[in-house]
Amino acid sequence: MTTRLSDLPEHERLIAKLNSISTLPQPDAAALLRLPVTVRELQRGADIARQQERPSHSTLILEGLVCRYKTVPDGGRQIMAFHIPGDIPDLQSLHLRTMDHSIAALRPSRTATIAHEPLREVIYGSPTLCHVLWRDTLVDAAIHREWMMGIGRLSAHSRIAHLLCELLVKYRAAGLADEHQFPVLITQTDIADALGLTSVHVNRVLQDLRSEGLLELDRSQAKILNWDRFRELAAFDPTYLHVEDSIAA
Amino acid sequence: MTTRLSDLPEHERLIAKLNSISTLPQPDAAALLRLPVTVRELQRGADIARQQERPSHSTLILEGLVCRYKTVPDGGRQIMAFHIPGDIPDLQSLHLRTMDHSIAALRPSRTATIAHEPLREVIYGSPTLCHVLWRDTLVDAAIHREWMMGIGRLSAHSRIAHLLCELLVKYRAAGLADEHQFPVLITQTDIADALGLTSVHVNRVLQDLRSEGLLELDRSQAKILNWDRFRELAAFDPTYLHVEDSIAA
DNA sequence: CGCAGCCTTGAACTCCGTCAACTTCCGTGG
DNA sequence: CCACGGAAGTTGACGGAGTTCAAGGCTGCG
Numbered sequence: 440m441t442t443r444l445s446d447l448p449e450h451e452r453l454i455a456k457l458n459s460i461s462t463l464p465q466p467d468a469a470a471l472l473r474l475p476v477t478v479r480e481l482q483r484g485a486d487i488a489r490q491q492e493r494p495s496h497s498t499l500i501l502e503g504l505v506c507r508y509k510t511v512p513d514g515g516r517q518i519m520a521f522h523i524p525g526d527i528p529d530l531q532s533l534h535l536r537t538m539d540h541s542i543a544a545l546r547p548s549r550t551a552t553i554a555h556e557p558l559r560e561v562i563y564g565s566p567t568l569c570h571v572l573w574r575d576t577l578v579d580a581a582i583h584r585e586w587m588m589g590i591g592r593l594s595a596h597s598r599i600a601h602l603l604c605e606l607l608v609k610y611r612a613a614g615l616a617d618e619h620q621f622p623v624l625i626t627q628t629d630i631a632d633a634l635g636l637t638s639v640h641v642n643r644v645l646q647d648l649r650s651e652g653l654l655e656l657d658r659s660q661a662k663i664l665n666w667d668r669f670r671e672l673a674a675f676d677p678t679y680l681h682v683e684d685s686i687a688a
Numbered sequence: 689m690t691t692r693l694s695d696l697p698e699h700e701r702l703i704a705k706l707n708s709i710s711t712l713p714q715p716d717a718a719a720l721l722r723l724p725v726t727v728r729e730l731q732r733g734a735d736i737a738r739q740q741e742r743p744s745h746s747t748l749i750l751e752g753l754v755c756r757y758k759t760v761p762d763g764g765r766q767i768m769a770f771h772i773p774g775d776i777p778d779l780q781s782l783h784l785r786t787m788d789h790s791i792a793a794l795r796p797s798r799t800a801t802i803a804h805e806p807l808r809e810v811i812y813g814s815p816t817l818c819h820v821l822w823r824d825t826l827v828d829a830a831i832h833r834e835w836m837m838g839i840g841r842l843s844a845h846s847r848i849a850h851l852l853c854e855l856l857v858k859y860r861a862a863g864l865a866d867e868h869q870f871p872v873l874i875t876q877t878d879i880a881d882a883l884g885l886t887s888v889h890v891n892r893v894l895q896d897l898r899s900e901g902l903l904e905l906d907r908s909q910a911k912i913l914n915w916d917r918f919r920e921l922a923a924f925d926p927t928y929l930h931v932e933d934s935i936a937a
Numbered sequence: 938c939g940c941a942g943c944c945t946t947g948a949a950c951t952c953c954g955t956c957a958a959c960t961t962c963c964g965t966g967g
Numbered sequence: 968c969c970a971c972g973g974a975a976g977t978t979g980a981c982g983g984a985g986t987t988c989a990a991g992g993c994t995g996c997g
Binding site: 875876877887888891892894895907 | 974975976977978
């Protein structure tokens with residue numbers, strides 16, 4: 440289904456996100472919204488892009504939850520990022536011809552695909568837009584670095600707590616979470632694949648966290664009961680999310 | 689010591705690198721080379737930038753070897769990238785105000801610092817330059833992802849082999865390596881810090897690799913003796929380095 | 938109401954970390 | 968030229984965090 444970005448109600452989420460990075464002049468935002476897009480419905484588990492492909496479009500998430508991942512020879516999977524509505528997980532394909540990883544829907548999702556050519560034109564016509572989108576890819580890289588540190592150097596307990604902290608912050612920024620409670624859209628297997636653990640061990644650690652009174656967790660909601668202890672256990676310092684930078688030039 | 693980029697013989701390495709990404713029109717390259725820079729000599733171990741700082745310049749590596757790292761609460765260190773001459777490890781600080789990690793010299797090094805303001809002007813005056821530098825930061829992110837997969841999902845043997853493969857490719861691209869032999873500028877402790885291991889274990893694994901006839905390694909040189917087996921053990925697929933993309937628009 | 942995907946549990950195992958010594962290498966200065 | 972000291976590499980014994988394998992229980996969707 441082909442339409443324009445401005446025809447989709449979800450364009451507001453994208454503009455709000457970009458504006459939170461750096462104020463976007465009206466004409467630049469308008470040029471972006473004029474872009475033609477194709478809306479797609481995705482089953483849970485469906486691939487948006489595959490390693491080795493050479494896409495000619497990027498994908499805006501409208502609804503659902505999406506991850507970037509690599510497959511390991513022995514069959515394992517490493518998830519490298521989660522993406523929520525308003526994100527463009529494959530913005531990089533604008534500059535890197537070949538996909539070095541895959542992207543898949545973790546929940547039933549809806550996306551808008553944007554062809555590279557017109558997108559490139561709009562971006563290079565506006566230094567502000569260029570800055571904002573470049574910066575967005577840099578924040579992704581910063582999150583990659585934080586995850587590397589977690590996977591490489593933290594205990595399973597800290598890693599899991601860290602991921603939950605990050606999810607809380609992300610959902611709160613998107614207006615989808617209460618104070619310390621947020622919807623859980625991923626499985627324990629997903630958590631394991633993101634943190635370099637097994638689902639068996641994730642399960643045991645989650646039980647530890649529950650029995651220590653730090654966490655309430657069921658299939659739909661997570662609630663962090665003791666933010667200070669949780670945050671300390673997680674060694675969570677949100678600097679790497681670069682949200683305070685919003686006002687930077 | 690303040691001078692211009694064009695006055696340093698090492699500017700050729702930078703231009704060659706950028707040209708290998710996308711052909712740089714003469715005037716754009718000239719504008720870049722006209723930038724004023726300050727040359728710095730660094731002792732081994734000296735920090736170039738520290739977590740939480742808000743630098744107002746970026747750093748071009750002229751000579752030596754540099755790494756990006758984070759410090760973990762318990763005193764551990766996670767190295768997230770190695771950078772060789774021609775790289776600009778903190779290009780991101782152009783868009784991300786606060787450093788989310790530190791940068792340090794692993795060997796005695798020489799750098800040229802470039803103030804953000806004039807650099808920004810040159811970049812936004814040239815879509816090609818913007819593309820090339822943006823792309824460079826995206827390749828960094830791609831390497832981060834590959835490392836995440838390695839740390840999260842590969843055995844210590846594979847991880848170490850993978851890192852050695854990557855170093856070989858990098859040095860060969862820089863013209864600093866023979867067929868399968870390259871200079872080793874990092875210690876076993878550095879390798880451990882990059883891969884989420886301990887130096888003790890790195891040492892034992894290196895001995896395994898040597899005794900299996902896969903590797904010759906001393907303090908100054910490494911030589912991969914059986915590239916095919918080594919590459920397979922490492923699960924090494926150089927797609928993520930995005931070198932074949934050189935010709936992409 | 939049935940089934941598939943997810944969660945949970947237990948026992949055995951192993952890769953890698955920890956601790957603590959010892960050796961080798963190399964740059965520096967006497 | 969050698970002696971020294973510090974950093975890097977090496978070795979062994981031991982312990983533990985996390986994996987593996989296998990089975991059983993729950994739950995939400997069609």
